[in-house]
């Protein structure tokens with residue numbers, strides 16, 4: 678039993694290291710001028726767990742790298758939507 682508990686404790690310590698960093702590309706067709714990417718980037722940067730954001734006005738998309746254990750794709754699309762830019766996940 679003690680060994681089992683030790684194993685669980687170990688998993689607890691190690692788990693954060695396994696937290697997957699994921700990258701998604703969000704299509705944001707409503708971006709139309711140079712200010713849009715700035716607004717989108719700011720909105721995404723406020724989502725906890727977001728590590729990196731690259732917004733392209735030319736491609737009308739945002740490539741977001743985030744910590745899987747802290748946020749979800751749904752939270753990212755909600756953030757852009759709340760900022761006035763609905764987005765969908767590109768596959």
Ligand SMILES: [Cu+2]
Pocket residue numbers: 708709710711712713714
């Ligand atoms: Cu704009």
